Amino acid sequence: MEIKENISLKPYNTFGIDVSSAKFVEVNNVSDLKKVLINNSDNILILGGGSNMLFTQDFGGIVIKNNIKGIDIIEESGVEVEIKVGAGEVWHEFVMYCIEHNYGGVENLSLIPGNVGASPMQNIGPYGVEVKDLITEVVAFDLRDFSIKTFSNKQCKFGYRSSVFKASEKGKYFITSVTFKLNKQAKINTSYGAIENELQRMNISSPTIKDVSDAVISIRSSKLPDPKEIGNSGSFFKNPIVSEEQKDKILENYVDAPNYLQPDGSFKMAAGWLIEKCGWKGKRIDNYGVHKNQALVLVNYGGANGTDIFNLSEEIIKSVKETFGIELEREVNIV
Numbered sequence: 001m002e003i004k005e006n007i008s009l010k011p012y013n014t015f016g017i018d019v020s021s022a023k024f025v026e027v028n029n030v031s032d033l034k035k036v037l038i039n040n041s042d043n044i045l046i047l048g049g050g051s052n053m054l055f056t057q058d059f060g061g062i063v064i065k066n067n068i069k070g071i072d073i074i075e076e077s078g079v080e081v082e083i084k085v086g087a088g089e090v091w092h093e094f095v096m097y098c099i100e101h102n103y104g105g106v107e108n109l110s111l112i113p114g115n116v117g118a119s120p121m122q123n124i125g126p127y128g129v130e131v132k133d134l135i136t137e138v139v140a141f142d143l144r145d146f147s148i149k150t151f152s153n154k155q156c157k158f159g160y161r162s163s164v165f166k167a168s169e170k171g172k173y174f175i176t177s178v179t180f181k182l183n184k185q186a187k188i189n190t191s192y193g194a195i196e197n198e199l200q201r202m203n204i205s206s207p208t209i210k211d212v213s214d215a216v217i218s219i220r221s222s223k224l225p226d227p228k229e230i231g232n233s234g235s236f237f238k239n240p241i242v243s244e245e246q247k248d249k250i251l252e253n254y255v256d257a258p259n260y261l262q263p264d265g266s267f268k269m270a271a272g273w274l275i276e277k278c279g280w281k282g283k284r285i286d287n288y289g290v291h292k293n294q295a296l297v298l299v300n301y302g303g304a305n306g307t308d309i310f311n312l313s314e315e316i317i318k319s320v321k322e323t324f325g326i327e328l329e330r331e332v333n334i335v
C-alpha cells in the first residue's frame, strides 16, 4: 500500500475535474484501512468510483479510495442466490457477472457508473427498480471506533436516493461489502415505458435478463453522456417531491408536466422536465453546460472547473424556484 502525495484527482472523478489531493491511498482490505487511519485520522475523504462528486477545490487531507474486491456466493438454492460483493467492485461489472450467471434482479441497473459500495448509499434506482429491494445486508467499518457493523436492510433506512449512510450516519462509516439476494428464475420488470419501447424496437416479446440489460444499455447510451468522453456525474439533481396542491398548481399552467404519485400521496416531478422548461437544456457556457439530451445532467466538456459547474447549478436552482416555486436539491456531493 503506497501513500501518494500531491496527486491530481482527475482520473478519480467522472466529472473529470482537475483538483489535487495532499495525500492519496488505495485500500484493498480493512487492515490497510486501519493502518492508514491510525496515522491520518482527520480530514479524510472516502472515494468509490468518484461518480457522484463535484470537486470545487483542492483537498488538503487524505483521499482513501475503496478498492476492496471480491464476489462470493454465500447461499444458493434452485430459486435464489445470495451474493456478497466487495464495495470496490465496479457496479456495471458486477451487473455483467450477474447476467452471465443468469442471476436476475440487477439488469435494470445496467451501466450505472460507480462502485458497488456506493449503491446502498444513495439507493440507486433507474427504470422502475431500486437497489434497496435487492440488498439484504451492508457491512461497514466504523471510522470512530474501528469496529465492523452489519446493517440489515431495515437499518439502512432506504428512501428515494437516500439511506442512513447519506443522512444520520453520513461520514461515519466505510462500506466494505454489500450483500444482494437475486433470482435464478428471473422476474423481469419492464414496466418502465422506455424499456418496453426499446424491447419492441429490438423485436423482443419475451425478454431475458440479458435482453433487458441490453435495452437499458441502449437507452442510457443514447440519452446520457459517457463520462469517458464528456465529464459528468449522471443526474446532478434529485427529482423533487411535492404536495398534491403544488402539483395541481403547476398542471394549471403546464398540462404535460410529468408527475408520479408516491405511496404517501405526494408527487414526484421530473427535474429534467422542469429544467428544460426553464430553457437550460443543451445550454453551453465555455467548456461546461447542461447536456443536450437530458437536462438533469451537467457536463464538463474538458478543463472546466468545479466552481463554475456549481455556480451553474445555483442558477438552475434559482430559475426553477422562480418559475415553478420548487427548490431543487442536488444529488451530487459537493467537495
Ligand code: EPU
Binding pocket: 125, 126, 127, 128, 194, 224, 233, 234, 235, 237, 238, 239, 258, 270, 271, 272, 273, 274, 276, 281, 293, 294, 295, 296, 331
Ligand atoms: N424529461 C424532460 N426533459 C429532460 C429530461 C427528462 O422533459 O431533459 C422528462 C421525460 O420526458 C420524462 C420525465 O422527464 O417524461 C422523466 O425522465 P426520465 O425517464 O429520463 O427519468 P428522470 O426522472 O429524468 C431518473 C433518474 C436517472 C435514471 C432515469 C431512468 C433521478 C434523479 N434520475 O431520471 O438516474 O436513469 O430516471 O430511470 O432519479 C442518475 O442517477 O445518474 C440517473 C441518470
